[in-house]
Amino acid sequence: MDATLQRDSTPPGPGRTMRPRAVLKLVATTTSPSSGERDVRLDDWMVAVATRQDREAFAALFAHFAPKLKGWLWKTGSTSEEAEEITQDAFVIVWRKAAQFDPARASVGSWLFTIARNLRIDRRRAIHDTWTALDDAEVQGIVDAGVGQEDALSQRQYDERVRLAMARLNHDQRQLVQLSFYEDMSHSRIAAELKMPLGTVKTRLRAAAACLRKLLEECRP
Amino acid sequence: MIRHHPDDSLLLAHAGGSLDTGPSLLVESHVETCPRCRAVMQGFERVGGQMLELAQDQPPAAGALDAVLARLDAPVRVPPPPVVRQKPPLPAGYNWPRALRHCQVSSWRLMGPGMRWSRVTVPHDPGANVLLLRIAAGKCLPQHTHTGTELTQVLCGSFDDGRAVFGPGDFDEADTEVLHQPVVQAQGECICLAAVDGRLVFESWIARLASNVVGL
Numbered sequence: 001m002d003a004t005l006q007r008d009s010t011p012p013g014p015g016r017t018m019r020p021r022a023v024l025k026l027v028a029t030t031t032s033p034s035s036g037e038r039d040v041r042l043d044d045w046m047v048a049v050a051t052r053q054d055r056e057a058f059a060a061l062f063a064h065f066a067p068k069l070k071g072w073l074w075k076t077g078s079t080s081e082e083a084e085e086i087t088q089d090a091f092v093i094v095w096r097k098a099a100q101f102d103p104a105r106a107s108v109g110s111w112l113f114t115i116a117r118n119l120r121i122d123r124r125r126a127i128h129d130t131w132t133a134l135d136d137a138e139v140q141g142i143v144d145a146g147v148g149q150e151d152a153l154s155q156r157q158y159d160e161r162v163r164l165a166m167a168r169l170n171h172d173q174r175q176l177v178q179l180s181f182y183e184d185m186s187h188s189r190i191a192a193e194l195k196m197p198l199g200t201v202k203t204r205l206r207a208a209a210a211c212l213r214k215l216l217e218e219c220r221p
Numbered sequence: 222m223i224r225h226h227p228d229d230s231l232l233l234a235h236a237g238g239s240l241d242t243g244p245s246l247l248v249e250s251h252v253e254t255c256p257r258c259r260a261v262m263q264g265f266e267r268v269g270g271q272m273l274e275l276a277q278d279q280p281p282a283a284g285a286l287d288a289v290l291a292r293l294d295a296p297v298r299v300p301p302p303p304v305v306r307q308k309p310p311l312p313a314g315y316n317w318p319r320a321l322r323h324c325q326v327s328s329w330r331l332m333g334p335g336m337r338w339s340r341v342t343v344p345h346d347p348g349a350n351v352l353l354l355r356i357a358a359g360k361c362l363p364q365h366t367h368t369g370t371e372l373t374q375v376l377c378g379s380f381d382d383g384r385a386v387f388g389p390g391d392f393d394e395a396d397t398e399v400l401h402q403p404v405v406q407a408q409g410e411c412i413c414l415a416a417v418d419g420r421l422v423f424e425s426w427i428a429r430l431a432s433n434v435v436g437l
Contacts (some may be wrong), residue, residue: 072276184239206230216267
């Protein structure tokens with residue numbers, strides 16, 4: 001008789017509560033990792049890159065994020081060729097600046113997002129030496145150095161809640177928030193895109209951004 | 222104590238990377254001194270991270286990982302910092318925003334009694350309309366409205382424009398609806414960084430003449 005069956009025969013108590021959780025976990029891992037677990041894994045890979053220059057972990061990060069990053073860059077205004085180049089450049093910076101990644105302050109995804117965003121801005125500025133991308137990565141290490149490592153877990157919960165916050169925006173608000181991440185998306189272009197008067201776009205953008213900020217404040221750890 | 226912050230939509234656009242040069246420089250100058258807005262920006266950047274997670278995959282080119290791995294051991298080429306002329310001094314205790322580190326700042330030019338201005342040239346976008354205003358204690362800017370949006374970040378001193386008092390670190394956004402006449406408080410001169418999209422429209426003839434000379 002194995003341990004699990006034995007536990008099944010015991011009356012309801014602390015022992016019994018373990019089984020449903022174990023089943024839940026099994027179900028979760030056989031489909032796709034839950035977001036929480038996935039994030040832990042991403043952080044672990046990032047730490048391995050930062051502390052041991054672990055190329056396997058780096059390759060794992062690349063496999064996870066490179067298609068997403070390329071897809072996001074393409075969707076928000078880059079050509080396919082540029083998206084490819086920025087993606088590769090971003091991962092070179094991830095390697096070089098890995099020691100500055102702080103899981104207590106950013107998720108791997110949001111860190112990579114800021115690196116890629118800055119690389120694209122630098123390209124537009126015809127600055128080929130990636131000033132902004134490097135500068136910002138440095139600033140990140142300095143500015144909020146006070147946040148302790150012990151906060152990393154609650155930071156991961158924060159990310160999960162950011163997901164929920166976005167889901168709580170209504171359709172129009174979500175659309176306006178997304179457009180704020182598109183390249184060259186001036187208010188007048190958004191107005192043309194959504195066939196709305198410019199004043200209306202400004203008012204709605206303000207309301208959508210304020211709503212998102214409040215939702216994020218509620219979920220900050 | 223900072224009391225006036227950029228609107229959330231400006232912070233969101235800055236986090237998203239979709240803001241023009243001038244406004245972006247202004248928001249950056251504010252965020253670097255304002256913990257509140259830095260936290261808001263970090264929240265918005267997390268949203269960016271989530272959007273990355275939700276983006277539809279586009280497979281990288283064949284051999285992309287190998288190409289990246291091959292670059293990892295290449296010596297890091299540190300670009301020489303751009304040559305920037307020394308900026309004019311600020312009153313004791315105040316520093317130029319880090320956001321301006323690559324910008325050229327011209328020397329102070331007189332635009333009226335107790336009013337000086339200086340052009341900020343952004344190396345990658347010389348057309349961006351960014352300037353500094355330096356107004357002596359107790360002086361006021363001529364009453365004006367704007368053909369576009371005017372963003373202002375107070376670097377030192379303070380002014381009252383009839384709507385509110387703006388002090389060091391405060392940020393203001395004035396658009397075509399706002400007709401204001403900023404008055405610098407008596408305690409000392411006020412230096413502001415401003416980004417103007419469109420032209421300032423001064424009410425009086427002399428002021429209009431001055432604005433033509435200045436090119437505002």
